[in-house]
Amino acid sequence: MLKTKQINETYDMEVYTDSGDYFGDIEESILTANKIFGWRVKATKRSYLSKILGGAKGVIIPHQLVKAMSDIVIISKAAVPMHDEDQQIEEVE
Secondary structure, eight states, X not given: OOOOXXXXXXXXXXXXXXXXXXXXXXXXXEEETTEEEEEEEEOOTTSHXXXXXXXXXXXXXXXXXXXXXXSSEEEOGGXXXXXXXXXXXXXXX
């Protein structure tokens, strides 16, 4: 049976990648032509997103990359911005 949710119930839901990393929290939904286009995910202090974005507040995840939504949201690892640790080490040095 298909389970539905109201959009206002999704705000502040925790977002995790399909590999289990905490990604951030849902801040807003983006609608186009009565369909969900994407989700604005805010970076929180303990999220993976805040570690790779630095000072940015969050990202927009296309709805096609959402794998599951219930008590939490699970997104595809493809939605995660690329993070090159070697590049960050070079910038620090």
